[in-house]
Amino acid sequence: MATDKYKIFNDSVHGHITMHPLLVQIIDTPEFQRLRNIKQLGGGYFVFPGASHNRFEHSIGVAHLAGKLVQSLRAQGNDITEKDELCVQIAGLCHDLGHGPFSHLFEVFMKKVKPELKWKHEKESVKMFEQLITKNIGKNNKTIKKIMEDDHNLEKHDIKFIKELIYSGERLNSAEDTKETETEKRDKQRRKDNPYLYEIVANERTGIDVDKMDYFSRDCLHLGMKSNFSHERYVMFARVSTNAEGEKQICMRDKEALNMYELFHVRYLLHHNAYQHRVTVAVEMMIVDALAEAEKDFEVVGRKISDDVNTPETYLKLTDNILQEIKGSSENAKEIINRIEKRDLYSFVDSRIFKPKELKVLNDPKQQMENVKEKVESWLKCIQKPNLSETDFRVRLIKIDYGKEGENPIDSLRFYRKDEKDKGVKLLDYMVSYIKPEVFHEIKVMLFCTKKLVPGLSMDDIEKFWGEMKNTNEQPDSKKPKLQEDN
Template identity: 45%
Template sequence: MHTLLAKVFNDPIHGLIELHPLCVKIIDTPEFQRLRFLKQLGSTYLVYPGASHNRFEHSLGVCHLAGRLVRAIKSRQPDLGITDKDVLCVEIAGLCHDLGHGPFSHLFEGEFLPKVRPETKWAHEKASIDLFDHMIEKRNLKPEFDKCGLNEQDIRFIKEQIRPEIKDENIVANKRNGIDVDKWDYLARDCYMLGIRNNFDHNRCIHFARVLNVCGEKQICTREKEAGHLYDMFYTRYMLHRRAYQHKTACSINFIEEKKMSEAIDDMEAYSKMTDHVIFLILNSNDKNLAESKEILNNVMSRKLTYKYTTHSVAKRDKMLGKVCYIDGSKEFDREDISDAVKEIIEKKKPGHQDLNDDDIKVQQRAR
């Protein structure tokens, strides 16, 4: 396991964590170091001053938790035949699962690209795999993988852990039930940085994890008594969405547009250089084409939030404030629901407010 070449990181959430030398090789690449310049919570930093942490430290945390969980299962259930190589593959997947995130976190994927490139089906998980391949080739890491006994089949296994669409149930990103080490780290880290209490303890999940045969399929399970603790996990996530991730002011800030950013997703070399610094490129630019974006950002920096937020749901309609509103609801809306709500907002605009059209109405399904 090359113990003498491993590296120890002092993490504010997990304490001292020791990472495999191959993980250190990956960390030392420019493609991974880029994550230092991507804020974990995007524009939420402009509302919560403590939310200055980056995807870099989150990725280290996910790598650490992934290794802890697999080692715990390996130790308790040797009959499963889990190898040290399997543990390393899952650690690398945890380390690289967020490589593909764009500037301002989910804003780039969820708001920016759908507007400037509506035809694309781009997702940060696929970009993580593309950038992972690009990094291995560009930095000549294949010999390092070979030294650790990792072949093409192992690299394919790593990619399956990174992108849930390939395999919907895994340790890093579990789309089957939402219980995964990615969530465990960001719940602990985000609560800590935001100053919000976290009632969920991932250490209990690791302690009680067992692989059982369920309906002919092996699954990671926990004891029945832990059901309430898992409810705490999902409630903490819900609470973070309500109080921070979808904070009304943070949502109002999420309106930035620059065409060339959208072209970078087709070129991993260009994409690997794109970070949150784009906001300062726009702010300091003299390009007339960026004048409107520059004005918006200057307003954000001086807390002049032109775009106002209103809580407005199909089930319970509320007041309209300013020019842009959000439609909020506890269920998935069909197109007719949304269309009717948008029409009502425009028709019932209060006197003195600016004129509204369909483009001024921002539709967002908030997490529940």
């Protein structure tokens, strides 16, 4: 296709980037333009004035990095077709179409009001992608899907591949083989022959993917933080090699090991300093409470907020603007939103960081919220404050890790050496450094009071709360063994 049909975007992170004309047509749809009105950091914009960036520009950045990485891998001689490259870029562009108002905050709201749905934005992204390609008319009076088929030779199985890249659950919904053409059966071998293509946009194996690389860089830029991880070096040194199990995966040059640790260190710092900032958490809890109150009597096109997720046409209308829309819908919702605007936020009482095994409330994760409620009630009885009730407090449990809970994600990554580029191996400590993390997850517990001023709580009272939350019979963790090379 002629290069003059491509479009150049000037991005704040990546500079001037070139977008494929099909990607441009996807961008110019209501489903994608909706992302302009969804803040990347949810309630973080209420705390950090520079954090005004949206899912819109992040998605374009992910498509750009996905293209750069797949082009680099393709140039090394891997069996990657032009269609593969285009599909990966489309998945990068559309991976966040399903985010609700205030990004991940909407998932917290859905878990609170409709826990039985087990709602995920990734699954919603697939639904929005289906609507985008079937309902929108592009050039020559064709739908986006028809343009994909006629102008770019993307077939049914290619579109299925894009959905699988967006949401791994789609891999379980394959069509029956008897209904597939021979070409579809052959191309379906991507998953077996080129599994590394599934590690570019959303990497379930290691957690190292271009989605994280873009939002880490973008968030640090807009938060005024420094990121020492270089995604440019990652793209340069990434290579498809074969691991000890005989599987092809994206591997990294051995000398880049510390750069990979820096990726997860940046993630950790962003959570501690920004994503879980105590004022950010207070604002986000209030937004969730306001949405929950509005759920009682506010409707979008005749439906409750939580019901809008069932229909892409109505979900299209859900953006951050919803706070202003519900402001007059109920007195309780209005009161909470007014408090946010006047900076009359929930009061921060205290916070502690625990090992997961130290917390009683995590003994039964399915009953976590009920366990927290019981601990607060027990605490209030202990400190004998008749003027306070369980509803006056909010407890936030925040899991902070390197992306794979208690595991070291670098253990899942394989490295190649300069003289053995096709062999991916695990690195021993002496090949990397002895000065590196040994613990990879923790739980931050934050206690808030819904009243503006915390009424009459002494330090002794607060210590009793932590005593209620903490296990007293936890066993110390045994020392973690050193990494070993694959056999």
